[in-house]
Amino acid sequence: MIENIKVFPLVVANHAAYLTGQKERELYCDGEKLAKALLYCQKYYNYDAVIVFSDVYVEMEAMGGILSFPEDAPPVVKSYPRIIKVANPYTDGRIKEILKAATFLKKYLKNIPIFVSLKGPFSLACLLVEAERFFMMLVEKEKKARELINIAFENQLKYLKAILEINCIPFIGDPFASGSLIGYNLFENYALPPLKELIKEAKFCGLHICGETKNLLPLIIETKAKIISLETDIQFAKRYFPEDIYLMGSVPTDLLVNGDIFQVKEECEKEILAGGKNFILSTACDVPKYAKKENVKMMVDVGHIYKRL
Amino acid sequence: MKKDIYEKLAKAVFSLNLSLTEKISQEIVKNNLDCQKAIFQGLVLGIKKVSDYFARGKYFIPEVLVAAECFYKGFEILKTNLKNPLPSKGKIILAVVEGDIHDIGKNIVKLMAEMDGFQVIDLGRDCPKEKILETALKEKPEIIGLSALMTTTMLEMEKVIKLLKENNIKAKVVIGGAPTSQLFAQKIGADGYAPDAVSGVKLFNQLIND
Numbered sequence: 001m002i003e004n005i006k007v008f009p010l011v012v013a014n015h016a017a018y019l020t021g022q023k024e025r026e027l028y029c030d031g032e033k034l035a036k037a038l039l040y041c042q043k044y045y046n047y048d049a050v051i052v053f054s055d056v057y058v059e060m061e062a063m064g065g066i067l068s069f070p071e072d073a074p075p076v077v078k079s080y081p082r083i084i085k086v087a088n089p090y091t092d093g094r095i096k097e098i099l100k101a102a103t104f105l106k107k108y109l110k111n112i113p114i115f116v117s118l119k120g121p122f123s124l125a126c127l128l129v130e131a132e133r134f135f136m137m138l139v140e141k142e143k144k145a146r147e148l149i150n151i152a153f154e155n156q157l158k159y160l161k162a163i164l165e166i167n168c169i170p171f172i173g174d175p176f177a178s179g180s181l182i183g184y185n186l187f188e189n190y191a192l193p194p195l196k197e198l199i200k201e202a203k204f205c206g207l208h209i210c211g212e213t214k215n216l217l218p219l220i221i222e223t224k225a226k227i228i229s230l231e232t233d234i235q236f237a238k239r240y241f242p243e244d245i246y247l248m249g250s251v252p253t254d255l256l257v258n259g260d261i262f263q264v265k266e267e268c269e270k271e272i273l274a275g276g277k278n279f280i281l282s283t284a285c286d287v288p289k290y291a292k293k294e295n296v297k298m299m300v301d302v303g304h305i306y307k308r309l
Numbered sequence: 310m311k312k313d314i315y316e317k318l319a320k321a322v323f324s325l326n327l328s329l330t331e332k333i334s335q336e337i338v339k340n341n342l343d344c345q346k347a348i349f350q351g352l353v354l355g356i357k358k359v360s361d362y363f364a365r366g367k368y369f370i371p372e373v374l375v376a377a378e379c380f381y382k383g384f385e386i387l388k389t390n391l392k393n394p395l396p397s398k399g400k401i402i403l404a405v406v407e408g409d410i411h412d413i414g415k416n417i418v419k420l421m422a423e424m425d426g427f428q429v430i431d432l433g434r435d436c437p438k439e440k441i442l443e444t445a446l447k448e449k450p451e452i453i454g455l456s457a458l459m460t461t462t463m464l465e466m467e468k469v470i471k472l473l474k475e476n477n478i479k480a481k482v483v484i485g486g487a488p489t490s491q492l493f494a495q496k497i498g499a500d501g502y503a504p505d506a507v508s509g510v511k512l513f514n515q516l517i518n519d
Contacts, residue, residue, distance in 0.1 A: 014461065073408060073461065132413055135371040136378065139325055180505075181413075183369040211487070215366065254490045257460060288460030288488065 001113050002227070002246065005048040007281045007303025009251075009296055010208075010229075011041045012053040012117075014074065014289040019044065023072045024289075028054045031100030038101070039108055044293075045300050050109060051171055052102045053117035053286070054094070060127040062093030063155055080129055084148075086155045089162040102168045115206055116163045120174030121194035124152035131176060138186055145190065153194040160202055171206035172198060172225070178211030187216050195223045206248070210285055213237075221245065231284040235274035247275055250284040251299060256291035261298040268302035281306075314342065315350035322355025322379045325372060330379040334386035344387040345395065352383045356424045364507045370413065377420045398426040399451040399517045402480070404441050405434035406465040411458035414486055417506040418454060425510050438469040445478045452513055453478075455499075457486040467497040474498070481516045485509055 013027040016037035027034045034054055042050050055074050061067050064081030089095040102116045119127070125148040126134045137145040163170045176182075177191035199205055207225035209216065213232045217240040220228060229248035230237055241247050251267055259267075272281055281303040287296060314337060321329040330352075337347045359376040362368035368376075403419050405412045412434040419429050430448055432440060445453060453473065457463040466484050473482065481500040484493070494502035501516060503509030 074459070076410065132374055132416070136374050138371045139375045140327070181370045183366065186369065186371065252490070253460060254488055254493055258490075258493050258496055290461065290464065 001111070005113065005246075005280050006306070007047050007300045008049045008051075008248065009045070009047055009283045009287050009299055010051055010053075010285065011038070011045070011047070011287045011296070012051065013037070013055065015287045015291060016041050017072075018289050019293070024074065025069045025071050028069060028075060029094065029097065031094075031097030032104060034097065035101035035104035039105060042109065042112065045296055046304075047300050048303075049113045049115060050105055051115040051117055052098055052105065052168075053171075053173075054098065056119070056123075056127060056175070058094050058098060059087065059119055059124050059152075059155060059159065062087035062089075062095045063128065063151075065128070077130075084128055084151055086151060086158065089159045095159060095162070099162055099166060102163070103166050106166060106168060114168045115171035116168045117171050117173055118156055118159050118163065119152075120172050120177055120191065120207075121149050121153040121156050121198065122191035123174045123176040124156060125149045126176040128152065134176075135181070138182075138190060149190060149194055153197065156194075156198055157201060160198060164202065169205060170198075170202045171208065171227075172202075173208045173210075175208075175210040177209060179209075179213040179216045180211030184215050184219065187219055192219050192222065199223050199225050208248075208285075217241075227280070229280075229282055233274075234271050234279070238274060238276060238279075243277060246278045246280055248280040248282040249275075251282070253283055253285050253288050253291070256283065256295045256299070257288050259295060261294050264295045264298045265302055268299050269306075272303070272306045315347055315354075318347060318351030318383065319355035319358070322352055322376055322383065323358045325375040325379060327375070327379050327382060330383045331386065334383040338386055338390045341390070344390040345393065347387050348384065348391075348395065352380050352387070353424055356380050356420075360421055360424065360507065370417065373417055373420070377416075380420070380424070396426065397428040398514070400428045400430065400448060401452045401454060401513060402430045402432060402441065402444055402448065402450045403454045403456070404432035404436040405456045405458075406462055406469060407435055407437045408465055409457045409459055409462035410434045411486075412456070414458065414506070415454075415456040418456070418485065418503075418509045421506045421510045422454075422513060425514070427510075427513060438465070438472050441469055442472050442476055442478070445473060445480055446476065450480045451517055452483060453480045454483045454485065454509065454513075456484070457489065460488040463488050463493065466499070470498050481519075483509065483512055483516070 017024045017027050020037045066078040067075040068078050105114050206227035208229040227246040318333045405415050455466050483501040484499045485503040491502045501512045503512050
């Protein structure tokens with residue numbers, strides 16, 4: 001089924017809310033509404049795989065954080081967990097809503113792979129205490145930073161198993177392990193080991209690392225993720241990638257908002273030519289809420305035209 | 310001896326050693342040494358090396374944040390014994406636009422601009438455009454820096470720029486943040502776009518000298 005994925009823009013809750021005329025909060029809090037909106041988006045644009053993602057705080061909330069939900073904007077942190085606990089994915093917070101959404105989509109999209117997003121343990125550790133505090137811990141309180149990563153890993157392992165149980169594919173996002181934020185050494189020492197463990201358990205999964213990752217590419221390959229989604233220049237990344245890894249990326253998201261269909265077409269063609277075999281045309285990160293519909297459509301069309309060639 | 314102690318202070322900042330920075334700064338104050346020199350030849354020199362390492366990809370955000378902690382700790386101690394106010398290259402207002410609470414990038418820009426000799430007025434995160442205008446009218450800055458991390462909130466930048474123009478604010482507006490770009494800056498009428506903190510401070514210097 002994976003061989004059939006040629007175009008996979010990362011359409012998530014906020015763009016789905018915009019496209020279906022709903023308020024964001026409704027989708028963040030209700031798995032069925034999220035699933036129906038994502039289903040609508042897939043039918044509307046006709047892309048080849050779906051990712052279930054609402055917002056970055058899902059796991060952190062289930063582990064004891066408290067959020068507030070503005071009507072039409074992403075959740076806001078009211079307080080970080082006072083006592084951090086490993087969540088039960090079937091009962092705590094909104095993880096169950098994500099699983100509900102994935103189960104629903106699995107039922108209605110039989111021939112399309114359903115990915116479920118979960119955070120890499122490094123990024124989840126960041127979210128459990130606030131990123132700046134966590135980053136300073138990496139330098140000043142190494143032991144405390146490791147403890148946080150360990151509990152984040154434990155949590156994600158349970159979540160990952162729940163995703164596998166419903167026959168969906170885990171898609172690990174590690175936005176704070178970005179090359180723009182931490183260097184090679186910190187990635188190797190802190191972000192990579194729990195990622196490897198998690199990916200080993202998943203056997204087959206996707207991995208997305210935000211920001212500039214040129215320096216991290218050898219380590220990212222070491223994770224053994226089968227699908228790797230990057231913001232980095234595809235032509236550059238391709239040189240490092242073994243043939244059996246599906247490389248995904250990396251249409252700049254601001255182009256979908258500010259560009260026109262001609263610029264999008266040109267960019268997509270450039271990416272496809274650079275990506276070569278086993279390349280999946282995708283966005284560099286989530287499709288922005290206010291991405292122009294015609295731009296996303298153009299991206300999907302270009303991907304499908306090249307698929308036939 | 311004096312020169313030595315300033316060098317030691319610079320090294321303490323560069324090696325991200327908070328307790329040593331604190332100890333040396335206290336020693337400088339206790340011995341009634343020149344605190345202005347200690348700031349420029351110690352703290353600023355240390356942070357410039359950090360900034361240089363950051364630009365060359367040898368230090369990253371965690372190291373910069375800890376270096377900033379060292380700098381501010383040392384500065385807090387040394388400023389108690391300053392004879393004259395520190396010279397300033399110019400005034401900058403920094404804000405993360407309304408609806409956006411992500412301020413790591415803005416904080417790094419603030420730190421680097423301050424280290425480079427700018428006076429920074431930090432309006433924090435989730436800042437309403439009216440507050441930016443009000444501060445600009447009162448403080449008459451040379452530059453206003455706007456930041457956003459989300460594609461939804463970056464649209465707020467255009468509204469800020471429109472409001473500033475309607476009120477004849479002459480300050481140059483620089484934008485930055487992950488989803489922004491040169492294309493977007495041009496589209497919304499900003500005077501400049503900075504992809505990262507180091508190029509942001511370079512741009513501030515260019516715009517101040519224009």
